[in-house]
Structures are given as structure tokens and as C-alpha cells.
Amino acid sequence: DQQVKQNSPSLSVQEGRISILNCDYTNSMFDYFLWYKKYPAEGPTFLISISSIKDKNEDGRFTVFLNKSAKHLSLHIVPSQPGDSAVYFCAASGSSVGAQKLVFGQGTRLTINP
Amino acid sequence: NAGVTQTPKFRILKIGQSMTLQCTQDMNHNYMYWYRQDxxxxxxxxxxxxxxxxxxxxxVPNGYNVSRSTTEDFPLRLELAAPSQTSVYFCASSPDRNYGYTFGSGTRLTVV
Known part of the structure; x- marks a missing residue:
């Protein structure tokens, strides 16, 4: 049972344009969401997060939007740069007992074309 | 700043062999994790x-064991390696669940 889903395995975007990566979740107990970026042969690195009490969080070129009613979050990257080419994972956690752990989506490979 | 250190980076095991993947963090984080990525x-x-x-x-704990005798170390033990355990293994740590994890660079394991 995939509780966190990234339905697009890959995305290709022109440099300078907006990249939008999507993520859906099924568990209504999730209350904290994160995005990670992963380059080949490296571990994932934390990018940005959002708590369920917010619907938007911004950090430079990166903005995460959360739609709790739709159980959907998205990551916007504006403007996209070649160095943004990587695999992006969304992840979620819940505040219930024993839930001190993240559930990850399958990842979306983002390619920024010059 | 070492962060999370994993060793080895690569390993080839034969079916039925055992090994321990090492993970050490120097950030005094309470929470530590082992993930695999297929x-x-x-x-x-x-x-x-x-x-x-x-x-x-x-x-997915079957076929693995762990121990946590110190805050710094969180080794993962594979007993009786099977081809299904061919994967990339990542160790991570965090001070709290609401902080982004710090991941190690991974161990690529192949079981043949």
C-alpha cells in the first residue's frame, strides 16, 4: 500500500521555466511533509518542508504548496536551473505514536534542458 | 563536518554470506534510520x-537486524544474504522527526 505517491516518474523542463513536481498521499494522519533532492551516487538531501497547519512555504526559488482536502502537495522551482536536474522525493510523517519516521514517494526525475 | 558516514560504499556478496553495514553520525542525533532504495x-x-x-x-525488516549501543552508531546486519537484498542502502539521522533527515552517501550492495 503506497501511502505517498509521485505519479510522474520523470519531468523535463526548459531552463528558466517553472518546474512543478506533484505528490499525493492517502494517510490523513500525516501532518508534516518534506521534499528531498538526490543526485546520482549521493544520499538524498533535505530541500524544504511544510507543516499541515500551513498551505505554503517558500525558500528562495523553491515553494511547497499543501492542499489538505485533496491530500496533495507540490513543489515549484522558479526559475529552473541546470543544477536542479536530480531525482526529487516527497516524504510525509505523522504525529501518532510510533510515527517518528518518514514515508517516501517513488521519486520524480527532473531534467532541466538548456 | 562528517555528518553521516556509511561504510563500505560498494560490496558484492555471495548468496548465504553475512555482512554488517556500518553507519556513524557525529551530530548527536537521537533518531537514526536505515532505508533501502530499489x-x-x-x-x-x-x-x-x-x-x-x-x-x-x-x-521491510525481514532478513536484517540492527543494534544501537551508542548514540553515534547504528549498524545494519544482513544474515544469509539473498538476491532480493540487492539494493542501495541509506542510513540517516535526525534530531527530531520534524527536522529534515541527514543521509549518508549510501552503500551499493549486490548479492550474487
Whole structure:
């Protein structure tokens, strides 16, 4: 049972344009969401997060939007740069007992074309 | 700043062999985790620990064991390696669940 889903395995975007990566979740107990970026042969690195009490969080070129009613979050990257080419994972956690752990989506490979 | 260190980076095991994947963090984080990533898949949680002496199973614990005798170290033991354990293994740590994890660079394991 995939509780966190990234339905697009890959995305290709022109440099300078907006990249939008999507993520859906099924568990209504999730209350904290994160995005990670992963380059080949490296571990994932934390990018940005959002708590369920917010619907938007911004950090430079990166903005995460959360739609709790739709159980959907998205990551916007504006403007996209070649160095943004990587695999992006969304992840979620819940505040219930024993839930001190993240559930990850399958990842979306983002390619920024010059 | 070492962060999370994993060793080895690569390993080839024969079916039935055993090995220990090492993980050390120098950030004094209480929470530590082991994930595996299979091709085209997300990260699946194997085991996690919320502090020294405390470990718990994740989503895919079968065939693995862990221990947490110190805050710094969280080794993952594979007993009787099987081809299904061919994967990339990541160790991570965090001070709290609401902080982004710090991941190691991974161990690529092939079982033949």
C-alpha cells in the first residue's frame, strides 16, 4: 500500500521555466511533509518542508504548496536551473505514536534542458 | 563536518554470506534510520531507532537486524544474504522527526 505517491516518474523542463513536481498521499494522519533532492551516487538531501497547519512555504526559488482536502502537495522551482536536474522525493510523517519516521514517494526525475 | 558516514560504499556478496553495514553520525542525533532504495522505487524503511538501546522495525525488516549501543552508531546486519537484498542502502539521522533527515552517501550492495 503506497501511502505517498509521485505519479510522474520523470519531468523535463526548459531552463528558466517553472518546474512543478506533484505528490499525493492517502494517510490523513500525516501532518508534516518534506521534499528531498538526490543526485546520482549521493544520499538524498533535505530541500524544504511544510507543516499541515500551513498551505505554503517558500525558500528562495523553491515553494511547497499543501492542499489538505485533496491530500496533495507540490513543489515549484522558479526559475529552473541546470543544477536542479536530480531525482526529487516527497516524504510525509505523522504525529501518532510510533510515527517518528518518514514515508517516501517513488521519486520524480527532473531534467532541466538548456 | 562528517555528518553521516556509511561504510563500505560498494560490496558484492555471495548468496548465504553475512555482512554488517556500518553507519556513524557525529551530530548527536537521537533518531537514526536505515532505508533501502530499489531501482524505480522510493526509499523503504528497514529499521529505525529513537535513541541508544531502542530499535524498531520499519516496513521491510525481514532478513536484517540492527543494534544501537551508542548514540553515534547504528549498524545494519544482513544474515544469509539473498538476491532480493540487492539494493542501495541509506542510513540517516535526525534530531527530531520534524527536522529534515541527514543521509549518508549510501552503500551499493549486490548479492550474487
Amino acid at each position: 531501482p524505480g522505487m522510493g526509499l523503504k524503511l528497514i529499521y529505525y531507532s529513537v535513541g541508544a538501546g531502542i530499535t524498531d522495525k520499519g516496513e
